[in-house]
Amino acid sequence: MSTGYQIIVCGSIVPDPLQTLEPVVGPGGPALKNEMMLPAVLDPWAGHALYEAAHLAKNTPGSKVWLVSLGPKAKLQQVMMTVAQKVPFELVALDGPAGGFTDSCEVAAALAEAIQAVPTLDRSRLLVFGGWESASRGAGATLQMVGERLGILDQFQGVDRLTVGNDGWLTILERIEGGKHQVSTCAGPPAVLGWATGHLPEPPNNPQVGMANMRTIMPSLQRAKAVRVGAEGVTFARVSLPSQRRETRVVKDRSADEIAREIVAWMRQ
Amino acid sequence: METLRTLPGDDLRQILWRFADRFDLQMLVQSARSVARGPVARLVAEGARNSHEWTEQKAQLLKAFDESGITTLYMDPDQGGYVEGPKNLALALVAFELAWVDGGSATCSLAGNLALAPIHERGTPEQRDTYMHRAVPPQPGEDRTIWRGAFCLTEPLPYVGVETGLLSGKVRIAEWEEGKEPILQVEKRGRFITNMGFARFVTAAVDSGDDRIKGSCMVILEETDPGLFDRGVPTRKLVHQLSSTRDPVFNLRVPASRLIGGYTVTNGVIVPRYSHGEVIEAVFRRTRVTVGLMTSAKLLSAVEPVIRYQRGRFRGGETITPGSPRYELGLQQKEDVLHRLVDVWATGEAGASLGFAAARLFDELDPLERRKDEIFAAQGIGGGSAQTKALRRLQKEALELLALSTSPAGARDENRYEALQSDPLVQFLVLDSQANVLCPACKLWNTGHGATMMREAVSLMGGYGITEDCPGFLGHKWMDAQLEATYEGPEAVQRRQLTVTMTNELFLEQLRMWIAEMREVGFRRPGTGACTLASAMEAWLWTLTHLQGATDADGAKLYHGTRQGVTFPLADALCWLLASRYQILDVLEVEAKGPANPVVAEGLAGLVNFLTDLCHIQAARAAGEAGRICAELVHGYNRHPAWDGEGCGAGCHLGELDPLDWIIPAAGGSVGAPSEGAAPGKPHPAKAGPCVRFDGLEQFVRLRLKLDGCLTGARLAKDRAATALTTVMIPEALDYPA
């Protein structure tokens, strides 16, 4: 029997948050202004999941990492030029919309189908990773539905750490309220883990890793299946940014003393 | 009309600069960018530039270069690298990304390659193996430290600077035992040597100080060689402080096997395979393009912070309410600041287009050059003048190939055409003649004019521009550009080279083809300014031919190596034209390939409109510069006629002259031979003398006049581009700290 984990990371792309993200309502429903043209990045949470997956795979001989990603093909390709340099993985690309206005249920269906189609998939070794939410939709609902479709009942969200015991049991730390972590143990794969930040820094770019990954990434992008995902049955009534703009009073040229007194008075109001 | 929606992204740049199918390069760009906008930007923001010393803090850069693959980029896969084939475009892209944030960091990475370049280009296989391997960062499991190098040519005054022939560094024979490798004593003092703060080896240019060594050479020195390896004092640079520059002193004993390219012994004399001149020529012609691109990167990097500054200029004022034009547009309500930014942007685009075209050209040329050397070696033709002679014999064939390539298929001798086209030597000659112009043109124009435009960018930021707080480090970038114009051969060196290479008939023949090409582009895409450019090229070509034959008022030859006042400006004029041509060609590429990329296709119409307008603006500016320079040169060396001087002899007529009468007879209203001067008894009109006659220059005047007319529409393009700047979407914040 082969050993090691089969780690499938579900992760898509989001617009670079430094861009001006302005919701607009177009003929196809709500969208972000010029979204297609804005640079995209790998969803930060999915990124953490990917780095954790690579780390686990590296320390568990025989393991392999896949990244299953649903997004506009051309944009996925662009993002891969960075992501592929971080850690070794094989890409499973699905060509479709990646924005915040698709229904997580439909997205989950497409992802689960793609996962099931991975050749050599072995449930007894399967760990499904992803972000506990995404920076585009932020609902935190996709992975659970992927898990349900795959019939995986051991699911964890807001994971910050995964350790594997000598007996193969998994110990998992999940974020809960009040800056605490819930600790669970699980009898091993299959399991779904929606990652929060994890504990690994972002790996530096390494074009050599990238060149190796590209051998499978480009073919995968070329044969990426077009999938239709939307938000059937959902009508978005209105989309707007939280109105944030305040009339800022800028206080300059005052002594630290005066400022401190003002702050303390304000705190005690 | 559709206009620019967002700032150009990677998808666009990949098409524009022709690496859309090069994933290795796309990854490299991302990798270099994350170093630039991460560790490099942090260093600058933390004030690391405020010291001349090479500090621990700055040394973090080297680690970042190693980790991100920037260090190994220069190597071939069998040497530990990962990019196959020529790497000129790859290196150019990295320098571009680094310089986008800080030029010194680009220099720092570049200088390591510069140290290796003599070995890479001219070293023996053993030298190449040894030093290229050592310069690869240790891989996991390897127990060694990396070797970094410095390139040492420049010497303390009065020796080598621009004039690379005047070497004071000397090599002598220290010991030469019968049947053994000679031991050399190398004495060299360097000035302004980059990477000297940490280099473990140095490639140094020295002259023979010994009868038993012939000529000059380059030699590899190592830190641990016996003798003096003194790193010297740090240069008190005002620029590029993220690179280490020092004035080192070497006096070392090294085996003769360190002579770059090896040597032979003839009649008891060591004959280095390559003179130092031959080595540095091979080196600089590649690395200089990269330097040129650094300045262009700065110009393009200025666009976003300037727009942000302009838009936000009045926000926060008590009476400025959101939604009001003053709040939303800020300074962008004013035409001038928009026009100036358009100029900065257009210059950046043109420089980048020229530079990347040159880098790609060298990628094409590299394998041909290797092939050429192989062929000559097989024929027993050595390096240096023997090769030059052999190549000169092929010049005719190369010209024939060009002629055949312009005649329509079918109407020409296809067999002959095929034969010439597949002849690597002929191919080499054609491309080489282009490269010999493009490289100095890029280094000269991109950095020189780029520095001037960088000043414009700084001034658009007002007082903020010259503070350390200016987002995008624009003030630093301005000063840095001046170094880019200086090191690796200052402007004079480039102009000198152009003086020679731009008169090569092979190049001129291609220029003629480009004139036709631009006319044709102008026909298909009138908005690009291509037709304007073609007219300017014609005027330039006419002027060159004229100057090559003409003399000044004193009968002295005009186009001559010593007459830099003639040759240099003409070289400058050519650079403007070349940059504009490549800018136009790039936009055509996007127009053709953009639709196939869904990301670019999305806003393509607006994007192409905007870039086309930039081309037009730049073409007009280039035509203006070229026209002005040509006119000065054509007329400026003639003596102005005086009322009483020679000029006013028989040819001096009565009456007020409209100079145009000589060209367009009816223009001034007087038909026939006009006359000028004073009626008998009346004083002369109050002016310098009778107006100049254009005898023999009619065609030039016609060309120049036509050129003026060709500017039609250029300012409309500028207005459109300016308007685009007021609506284009920019990110919320710069993606690197300030």
Place this chain on the structure above:
Amino acid sequence: METILFLGHTESDGSLPASALEALGAARTLAGATNGSTLVVGLVGGDVRAAADGIAGCGAARFLGVSGQDFRQSRYASDAAAVEALCKAAAATLVIAPGTSRWNRVLPGVARTLRPWIILLDPGCHGPWQGERGAAKLEAVAVDLSEGSMRTTVTGVQAPPADQQTIRPDAEVLFVAGAGWTKTQADGKTHASEAAELILGFLRKSQASLGGSKSLVDLKGEGQAVLPFMTHLNQVGQTGSTPRHPKGLSTCCHGEEPHVVGWRFVNERRAVNLDPNCGWARGKADVLYVADAFEVMRKVNALLGEK
């Protein structure tokens, strides 16, 4: 004709968290506004009796409960089974539940199998239900857990010792520290340990909750000077938390958009930054003090010490 199921889970002490009372309030409001709708309460926990009695007066038509040792823990498989059973027992068409970590984990999966409308309500979106305790008529709903539902065991909770817990969701003030605290200061040096002292001193005296910018919490990964008590849990922003506090004070943080989106639910905002052009100046704070945070916080701590 909606059947609105309010879904709650108990805390370890058997009570309902505040966010559950808010969700209940919302469910009641909704039921009141929807003609002919029925409100049903569904509770999950080790023993839900006390919780049910606590909201006996909420006007629900039925009180359903899944109790037992297996439902004490916050575990996907058992929670999914319990919620599914409750939804079916209630014949719910709409589920309203508090957006707690426990429900966030499990309800999307249940939505996939049952497909009622499920709304998870973020804390702070609705006023809490307030009413008398009573004796609820609790109907126990039986759930058979399969073998496969027991592969996971919750073994406990990890939290920093109480005196080092810097995240206080109920605090009046959110204090945000940015990367500036670790940056080179005017004297050309960094002062991380003084920064740590000032920040911890302030937290002790003010009982504020501590947030951080991404740049600051990321420093640890990059091996730079760090504030040891800062973790990713403290991160506020797009890829961090979106805490709710009446007041927020930002220090040495630039106020970039991806950070400030995390301040959505902080009502009054003030910032101390050396840079008059920082993000806070651009409509993101009510007041920006252009000043050295080291100096200001030293004085603030002194004043707070006086009381």
